[in-house]
Amino acid sequence: MASSHGAPPVFNNKVVAWIDHRLPIFSYIEKEYHTFPTPRNFNYFWNFGAIATVMLVLMIVTGIVLATNYTPHVTMAFDSVERIMRDVPSGWLIRYMHMTGASFFFAAVYVHIFRGLYYGSYKAPRELLWILGVVILLLMMATAFMGYVLPWGQMSFWGATVITNLFSAIPVVGDSIVTWLWGGFAVDNPTLNRFFALHYLLPFIIVGVVALHVVALHVHGSNNPLGIDPKGPQDTVPFHPYYTMKDGFGVVCFLIVYAIFVFFMPNALGEAVNYVPANPLVTPNEIVPEWYLLPFYAILRAVPDKLGGVLCMFGAIAILFVVPWLDTSRVRSCTFRPIYKWFVFVLLIDVIVLGICGAHPPEGWYVPLSRIGTIYYFFHFLVLLPVLGKIERPLPMPPSIADAVLKKKVA
């Protein structure tokens, strides 16, 4: 099956040719994953889309296996998880893979988002691609939250109570919405049942949105570290074998770190108190979400008003939807943005500081620190991003990707 750019592939295998004539899946794979012209200058940041995809598949596979032994009932959920850990063959491994996998899935996605912010991957014509990505992030957060409730430990129960109570901040209808979410007057068996159903459903919705994300990506192709469009074949390489290999290498490196956590410190990223069965009459001393939600939890607590806190927390994610229009710079990559470049790193530090604030009780220094962090987060998107694009003077850009890459080699 030889092919070049543009020409339809010819399949020597008769069965493949017969199928492809009726359902062109082989042509599609050939076009989108083999000959697909991809910028030749990707760095390792471009691995994280593939890594996130692998983690999504891994989460679905381990999740389905776990569901075969899990019982979504308040009197049995905790014990069924402990049974998976102690009695079910390889159950401990599958559960630790799933538990740690959630953290690593988020880690990969956060790097992927940071890559997009730094290299301006959200700019025209990739705005919709970016928006689909934010939708995936929201779905992931909902899925992770509901999954965390399923083992029915103390943090499961109280995390569910606190997060569902966020909706009670909505004026007038808030309390009715919370009762509706719970299916009762507190987080209880109906809540656990529906969270299990939705936790099983949402990953497949994510798969659907990921498919749209990839289709949108393949319309205009990937962005690249220089942020300039490929101008011809000299600027690109075929996706296979160049990036299948590079992605494969990145995935393996990532999975090595993941495996270290799964086998040697599976509980390092979790909360010990979630190994205490849920008790609706006793609140743990401190309620904290998993690490990947801490920055948003810090924003929630930074605002002294209940409704204000809830709005800021959701706003912190919602603001990502309009980033393509808040950024007024015509230059995509921060490589050529001498001032904004540093502010992307300041934002990264800000989010990490917020994460640290979210992990501690809101006392002493953590209160003003989380307030400053919250203000800076919105300042970055609402002021820095639009204003810097206007006043910053970008560095001169190379005429083409090939030009930049080959010049570097000579020098």
Added chain:
Amino acid sequence: MASSTIPSGAHGDPTRRDFLMVATGAMAAVGAIATAWPFINNLNPAADTLALASIDVNVQPIAVGQAITVKWRGKPVFIRHRTPEEIKMAEDVKLSELPDPQTDTARVTDTARKVRPEWLIVVGVCTHLGCVPLGTNPGDPRGEYDGWFCPCHGSQYDTSGRIRKGPAPLNLAVPSYLFTSDTLVKIG
């Protein structure tokens, strides 16, 4: 809206066909909403959950100054047998000092409008984000107002269960209750 092949009325007036299109679309929308309702309603509390909506509690064993926690609708309810000092403290507060102004008397009146200041009955759920405040068990921190203290985000309630300090917007809720005798209370 009609495409060029369908004759439109003179001067662009709506045709019979336009009317039929809008009417059909509107009916389909109404049908879709009507069909969606059972699916949305399905998530509301079921009849057996609603049936658990009231409990009877014997308050005789609760000594003066003591408080107990009972479970009602899956939530903790605090029943506190207040001391005269606690009652006086709750009654002496000026309403202007309260974030959610409410008299103590209004909070210790049962559904038969009988006032029993010695019995305070409140839902033990912090009105901020739903944690259970501390202060019911002996040795618990009770906060600066000798009522309840929420460990999650630091809300403080007074001896009438009213919010005094911290992020919670409202007083601890008073469930509807009725003393069926001097020692028996029906909550819910």
